[in-house]
Amino acid sequence: MSNSENMLDLNQFRDHIHRYLDDALTENESLDLLKQLEHSPEKSSLFAEMGTLDELIAEAMPSVDQSTGELVHPNASPVPMKKKHSLRTFVAALAASIVLVATITFLFFGANDNKPITTEVVHAAGALWEDGNSVRNGQRIENGQKHHLAQGVVAVRFADGTNVAIEGPAEFRILGSAHLELSLGVATAHVPDSAKGFKITSQTATVVDLGTDFGIRVSNDGKTDVAVFDGEVTVERIGMGSEERSNPKHVMEGEAIRVRRDRATVETVEYDTTSFKNAWPVSSGVLQTSGLLRFVDPGPKFIPGRYEDSDHILIFPERRAIQLKEPLAVDLNEPGEYARMRRDEVAHIESKQIIRSFLVQLDPIGQTEKFADGKIHAFGQITFEREIVGVIANKAKLRATDMLLGHPDADYGDHPRGLEPPRRDETGRDSVILTADRRTLIIHLAAGSAVDQLRVLVKD
Amino acid sequence: MNQTDTIKQVAIKWTRIQPSIGRFIRSFVRNRSDAEDVIQEVALNVLESADNYDPKRPFSGWAFTIARRTVTNHLRRRYRDQHLFGSESFEHLATAHQNLNDRKDEMVDALEQCIANVSGRNRKILHLRYREGLAIKKIGERLSMSANAVTVALHRLRDTLRSCVSNKLDQSPISMSDGGAG
Numbered sequence: 001m002s003n004s005e006n007m008l009d010l011n012q013f014r015d016h017i018h019r020y021l022d023d024a025l026t027e028n029e030s031l032d033l034l035k036q037l038e039h040s041p042e043k044s045s046l047f048a049e050m051g052t053l054d055e056l057i058a059e060a061m062p063s064v065d066q067s068t069g070e071l072v073h074p075n076a077s078p079v080p081m082k083k084k085h086s087l088r089t090f091v092a093a094l095a096a097s098i099v100l101v102a103t104i105t106f107l108f109f110g111a112n113d114n115k116p117i118t119t120e121v122v123h124a125a126g127a128l129w130e131d132g133n134s135v136r137n138g139q140r141i142e143n144g145q146k147h148h149l150a151q152g153v154v155a156v157r158f159a160d161g162t163n164v165a166i167e168g169p170a171e172f173r174i175l176g177s178a179h180l181e182l183s184l185g186v187a188t189a190h191v192p193d194s195a196k197g198f199k200i201t202s203q204t205a206t207v208v209d210l211g212t213d214f215g216i217r218v219s220n221d222g223k224t225d226v227a228v229f230d231g232e233v234t235v236e237r238i239g240m241g242s243e244e245r246s247n248p249k250h251v252m253e254g255e256a257i258r259v260r261r262d263r264a265t266v267e268t269v270e271y272d273t274t275s276f277k278n279a280w281p282v283s284s285g286v287l288q289t290s291g292l293l294r295f296v297d298p299g300p301k302f303i304p305g306r307y308e309d310s311d312h313i314l315i316f317p318e319r320r321a322i323q324l325k326e327p328l329a330v331d332l333n334e335p336g337e338y339a340r341m342r343r344d345e346v347a348h349i350e351s352k353q354i355i356r357s358f359l360v361q362l363d364p365i366g367q368t369e370k371f372a373d374g375k376i377h378a379f380g381q382i383t384f385e386r387e388i389v390g391v392i393a394n395k396a397k398l399r400a401t402d403m404l405l406g407h408p409d410a411d412y413g414d415h416p417r418g419l420e421p422p423r424r425d426e427t428g429r430d431s432v433i434l435t436a437d438r439r440t441l442i443i444h445l446a447a448g449s450a451v452d453q454l455r456v457l458v459k460d
Numbered sequence: 461m462n463q464t465d466t467i468k469q470v471a472i473k474w475t476r477i478q479p480s481i482g483r484f485i486r487s488f489v490r491n492r493s494d495a496e497d498v499i500q501e502v503a504l505n506v507l508e509s510a511d512n513y514d515p516k517r518p519f520s521g522w523a524f525t526i527a528r529r530t531v532t533n534h535l536r537r538r539y540r541d542q543h544l545f546g547s548e549s550f551e552h553l554a555t556a557h558q559n560l561n562d563r564k565d566e567m568v569d570a571l572e573q574c575i576a577n578v579s580g581r582n583r584k585i586l587h588l589r590y591r592e593g594l595a596i597k598k599i600g601e602r603l604s605m606s607a608n609a610v611t612v613a614l615h616r617l618r619d620t621l622r623s624c625v626s627n628k629l630d631q632s633p634i635s636m637s638d639g640g641a642g
Contacts (some may be wrong), residue, residue: 016617022596023490031539034488041552048556051487053567053622058590060571126496129593134492136593152492178614290500379507431468435475442471444507 006042013043018051023132042432119143119156119174124288127152127168132359135414149185155282155385160195162209164188165282175201188215188229188279188298192321205259205266206236212253213283215276222261227273228253229280229298235259235266235363254300273297284317284386285356292361293380293443304359305411313380313443318357318407321460327398328353330390330423330457338393338432339421349390349457356386356460357405362419362430362445362452378445379388384458387438392455393419405455417453474503479560480520481527488531494538500528518560524554538571550638564584567631574624578617581605590615 016033017255017398019025025033078330119141127135130148141147149168156164159177166172170185178198180187191198192211198209203222207214218224226235234248237259249266251257256271263442273280281287281295289295294312296302305315327348333337334347360382392398395418402412419430430452431444441456482499489495503585505526513522528550558566581603588599596614600607 015615018618021618022611022614024596024611032492034535037550037553039552041556044550044552045556047487048484048553048560050618050622052483052557052560052564053571053618053625054485055486056564056568057575057586057618057621060568060575061590122491126492126494129597131598133593133595136591138591140591143531159523178611250568258587288496291504305607335471379504381503431471433468433471433475437475440475442475444467 007268010042010046014046014050017047021050064068088167095215104232119158122157122163123153123282123284125153125288125308126193127154131195141174143174143176145288146171148185153278154381155287158195158198160194160198161192161285162198162284163190163207164200165279167279169172174424182216182218184218184220186215186217186275186279187285189213190283190285195272201238202259204237204239204261206238207300208234208236208248210234213280215273215280215298217275224258225261225269225275226251226258227256227298229273230300237264237266271299273299281315282385286315286358287381287384287385287439289315290382291380291443292378293382300409303407304361305413306409313378314361315443316407316410317357318359318362319356319405320339320356322357322405323354324349324351328390328401328457331392331393331397332432332434335434335436337440338391338419338434354391354460355389355405355457357401358384358456358458359410360441360443360454360456361407362443362454378443380443380445382443383440384456385439386458386460388434388441388456388458389438390457391432391434391441392457393432393453398453398455401455405457419452419454465509466513466515467510469515470506470513470519474506474523477520477561478503479525480564481523483560484524484527484557486552487553487557488535489538494534498530498534501534502527503513505530507549520558524558528554563629567625570625570628573628574621577624578621582613582617584611586617589614618621 013033013036015435016025020030020033027182043136068182085190092267097445100162101215107124115213120133121137121139121141124135124137124139128150129135130150132150135149135152135154149166149170149172151168153165156166156172156174158164158180161176164180165188166182167186170187171183172185172187173181173182173183174270178195180189180200182200182202185235187200189198189200189209190213191211193211196211198222200216201205202216204219205224205226207226211235213229214231214233215229217228226233228251230253232253233251235251236248238260249257254271256269258267258269260267276298280298281289284295284298293315295315296307296309301307302316304318306421307314327350329348329379331347333349348411361376392401395416398418399412402410404411419432431442432443432454433444434440435442443454445452478499481502482495485498485502486492486495487499502523506523509526513519531550575586585599585601588594588595588602596600597607597612599605600610603610605613
């Protein structure tokens, strides 16, 4: 091929890459493009460069269009600068630990009605909109507009602090700072005490939270199932004549109800959380697990001491919104590996920090692998939504923090607990690594020992 | 180094190289859900192959080799043609991603400066595409433009940004001089 032909070929290839990045190629065209990469360093370099830039543009783009100082959406009102600054200052002073996305959400408050114009996606896992576009972290969800989620899980944080995870296929609208309309699909919600009164409506029911965790599933025919994982909600039958409306029914933790279009009453049904197994970890603050790690099902049965699973490394949610009155000693609070510390080294979390706790229980008797050294190994990785501020693995520290950070109904027992840090040159010991982003733990269990435990503390 | 230490070293090094390997994988696997599955599969393959890692050799090359094989297997399954991709497929692409990884931070800095120079409707197109994740057609509806006009504008914007970033990175193209920004 001559130089000019080569240039023409590369230019045509570049146009193909553009269309590939637009998601505009057919499957055969995509395949043809990928096949061209196999033996061409030039095309591979161009493809890598354009693909990388395409990803980095999203990273480098500010979340608000700063060229105009306005939201891009033509229907959105410009954010008054005075309001922006006062809210920004207020948020910063009130809760330094609130993550940036939450702050951005606050920036979109309207000036008069105190409702957010938009809410932001704080996490998307395998999520696609109906038109095939990926849901992106940080993407804005506009108020009042119906959204069609084709698949995957999307986590949305409302301005009042409520976390809702929605699993597709789903149709939903955000109707205010504390109101979600779900006309199809599955959602789980964690509503902090400060946001009691958060409401989810379907075609047939209104669920009002009284400070809790709950799940809701809405079917095409309007059937609405609600299961309460913790706390209490009220459910009211809607959509019928006023004479047939039900009185609000109180539903407590471990209970479930069903509302059907053709029945006027709210039925009590068997508590079953199968529908919520994908969304529940996300609304609880655990974004991803891999290997043998598994987040426990929601409900009063699934707490330490009451539930065991010999095939997995379990993660239990324990306590939320605990404000430390004094510094708390931990075993790991910086990225790196859990290791033996010198006596003069003290890792701690500073007082006044507001934290949330999870218990990781390592009891993988079943699905483990034997390596060449004859020892049993188990791997797992867990990514939290919030920053990990400390890990407790020492037996004495675990016991000392059960009262403050343990689940109030759990039975932690008297059996051996915790993980001993490896000594230098010691082989065959357990390993826990906190990654540089402070949100992921990599756990390598080098021996099938009984009831090894870790307490993971994240910002709340 | 004993086996446990090797696994720990591999796990630590993996966390550093993971973003770059993620970009490599997403360049093939456009569906985010599938891409996440493939990244997880690579992570497990890396950990399970830790015994084979020679610490005297660069980790990135070793990890990219595993990623390349995993992606190749994924594409064979995806396109249901066992003979479509050879075992050494995409070696050049993996090398290109490794090289880009070293300059990623510089590229983001340069991009921020280049994006700051984009204004008006082009800026809105960038925002709608990259922050809001809208499809071309939806962007056209928002901005009262035809889908074709949005496509042309977006392609020009990408080329312009690529050229701008190349110029800022020591006046040298990021990876190649041919087929440059037009």
